Amino acid sequence: MKKQFFLSCLLLFIGATAFGQSIQFEKYVLPNGLKVILHEDHSAPVVAVTALYHVGSKNEDTARTGFAHFFEHLLFEGSENIKRGEFDKYVTNAGGALNANTSQDRTFYYELLPSNQVELGLWLESERMMHAKIEQVGVNTQREVVKEEKRQRMDNRPYGSFLNEMLKRAFKVHPYKWSPIGSMEHLNAAKLEEFIQFYKTYYVPNNCVLSIAGDFNKAELKEKIAAYFGSIPKGTIAINRPNIKEPALGGEVRDIIYDNIQLPGVFQAYRAPKQGGDEYYAFNVLSTILSGGESSRMNKSLVDKKQQAAAAQSVPFFNEDEGLLIALAIANVGVKIETLEQSMDSVTDQLKKELVSEREFQKVKNQITSELVSSKATMAGIAESLANNEVYFGDANLINTELEKYNKVTREDVLNVAKKYLNKDNRVVLYYLPKQKSASK
């Protein structure tokens, strides 16, 4: 026993030094407020040009939900110098790839390019920030695309509505009560001027981090960044940053959703602290104990041993403000949904009753260490991580220090967050059941 503990410490120690390679970067601010982060790395002839705007669905007007995500589509429509429908062609013709995504807190755009095309990335992102085309024709087109996306991702996908259903029950006052896809009615009702206003408010250099990683010459690149972005004027409209404290849930919320599915599912969401604090790191450790890999507790107990679940998972859903820990399981054929929920509860109850064993705790930390290393495997991953850390915590360098935060987490911390948060009066439980298919003669 003692020997094993010694071995664990040794492993941990090795892990930490092995991890010690730090990501070098330079951070500076242009006079117009644009934050720039550059990580120069010549190991492969590639570059990731990314722009993170600090606007997500939580910044939206309650009568105009879905705006932030809608912009993620609209801003591929073109600009004064880029014709409609050509934005992505420039990138694909250069052998690159591009995309964007929107969360409740931010919107993120990226181009992955061969390194001799880095300037193309600067041109595209500066055009997008400077004078994107916000026109009725583009609004109409993208509205249809977003509706298709909603149909495909939420309405037509089994259990696809669960996040929406969960959020509206887990949050009563905070704008996290709606998801980024928002309301189609709101998008239909919005006038062109409102879209223009949103663009002028949030798509400004002082609300953006331009994060670039890869094979470039930093001195030359800085000149080019200044040339492409320096003349874009600073935003002047006040940015809405909601400061709303969500009250405690005040009792378990339960509901049933009927969906086009074959197998019933249980979705449990526990209210959780916001990202970045000590409890946040303990929570991520806890989530990995629950469902990190084949040997995790949910997989071993629900899927392998009891064979009650076809799939089981825990999903940490952390944000700038309060988050959720979601545990879900899809029932095997013929398994009663109540039985499945009881088994899920016994897994979480155990976390509240007993300290995790040293061996299991070490396993989970080793898994997290591996994940942190792997997240630095691509230039895109590094650029995004630097930008996220800068925007959320004002500390791009967290990319190099995050492991220390995990190393500080103790087994007692995990027990404490489990006791504090994994309680019935702090959770929403949804049963997903198949819509009746009458098999009448």
Added chain:
Amino acid sequence: MKKIFNIIICFLPIAAFSQNIDRSKAPVPGKAPIIQVANPVKFTLANGLKVYVVKNTKLPRVIAQLSFDVDGFKEGDKAGLAEMAGQLAKRGTTTKSKEQLDEAVEYLGGSLSTSSTSAVAISLKSNFPTLFGLLSEVVLHPALNAEELEKVRKQTISGIESNKDDADAIANNVVKKLVYGANHPFGEIMTTKTVNAIKAEDVKSFIGDYWKPNIASLIFVGDIEPADAKKLAEKYFGAWQKGTVPVQQFEKSARPAKTYIAVVDRPSSVQSVVTIATPLQLVKGAPNDIPANVMNNILGGGFSGRLFANLREKHGFTYGAYSSLETNKYVGIFKAEASVRNEKTDSSIQETLAEINTIRSVKVDDGELSRMKNYLAGGFARSLENPTTIAGFALNIEKYNLPADYYQKYLTNLASVSALQVQEAATSLLQPSQMHIVVVGDAKQVAKGLEKYGEVKYFDIEGNEIAAPKEVKVDASLTLDVLINKTVEAMGGKASIEKIKDVQLNGKVGVMGQSIDVVQKIIQPGSAVMLMSMGGMVISKQAVVDGKYEVSQQGMQAPITDDLKEGLDESSYLVPELMYQQKGYKLAIVGMEQVEGKDAIDVEITAPSGKKSHRFYDKETYLLVKTTKVEKGPQGPVTQQQYYKNYQKVDGVAFAKEAVMDLGQFKMNLNFETIKVNQGLKLEDLK
């Protein structure tokens, strides 16, 4: 110091404005990066195992990948064997259960996976030697036990079952069987039957025969010294015995003599999956390999290909249209594919063939050619970010016997591809008069008119040729009243049917390998209950008793809609044909369809709520053989079908002893074992 730094930074932008940029057009790309493709360190162990080491210290991580060169293993009536063996390999070793193995791997923060021809382990450098030991244990001493095999079998069969209704999966199976041929290993199709035939011994002999060091390559990628890799390889794989690997002979796949159409009828389809395909003799490293790749990308590579521009952007037939070209040392394949709206099936084939003809007959212009070269060069450069790409290069060089500098010279060779070479690749590889054109869709709607491209043949979902569905017209003298009368007669006649006051049917349903008990009780008129239970626990109940409706699943009540009420009411009649007219249903004979090989009269039923369904009556016996209705499903509308078979008379009335419910994603077979009539059931017996 920091302050000064900031000041310098602030100056920079202003100075930089002097640098002129022209915003009106895209910037000119910089000089093409010099791409260095490192050569791995290579050595061979005494047992023939080839080892490659690609050192890359960017991350403190190591990947080990063992690959077996097993291309073309013929499985015959055990199709799926290799795939299942690959899945089973990592589910425990002779000394560790699956649970112990998973825990040991994850304790190292690592991952370990296997397939029929590979085993891969990844972890941080510090834990890698231990993980590598586990990898060798999995490869050299897998447990391959029967209990784990059953779990893999169960998962594989549910996968096959759910694919039966997936048009893309059907197309994929039928295309490979037709293009490669049923006797070629690449043309084999896994079915529930073949998967059920696989035994633990088969898996053991597959692994025993094919997982041999002399046909394997072991690649290390990451933060590891070649000398250390060598020590590990020798320690863990040095004692591995080499052996003779069976070599199989099979016919070369040839083009069809003439272009033909293979239709797979899928009556519920709202889109047709159209594939135009041909086998290829194209080997990586051949002189036409790179030009052929350029040609394929111009024709149908991603969003910038001609097929996408034509079928999606110009005509709006589809959400996407693409072509692909795979090289292989035995036989490669070219495919042009799109899922198109039913009514545009014919036009899509026409446009795709037209694009193939154009790329054969007209030289590509310089602009398009150089755009495509940029696209491919950029993609090549980006692929190098992942160090396993280099490892993949090493494998290809070995497998295809390429020159050692094939990848170093790739970009130069790509740049020198000429328009003429592109055209030659098209004319030599793509022969429009010798294509397989596979259409998976609603034959009734889409097959007409396709003869102009070649003979139209019909195939089932496993790629076996079947007879063309015969088009039979309904006899004009058959009126609805006559049909209803004949059906009622066939069921036993109005008098006998009305003599039955109550009936109880007991049966079993088999679904995904599990058995569910079904009890159905009816008291005519108007009351019925159907209970499904498993191991004594009720999992589903639907009832209408004396005007009260109830539907529940696993104890949860479902909301009662008008649709549901109508369906439940209908279920309380042994022969609903007797009540349709008086209850306000509208009926119409709409045509004739084959149901399991026999002609049946198709009657459309419109319920008072407006909901439509179809009932099919056998043309000879007038018994009900099938019902269909359309329900909303996860991927759009789904047609639900039920088949009725094996009618037997009880007290003069015909009952179907077998029913098959086809719910789109899975099928249930219901067999009634006992049918009791007039036992004097009371309403409370239905509760």
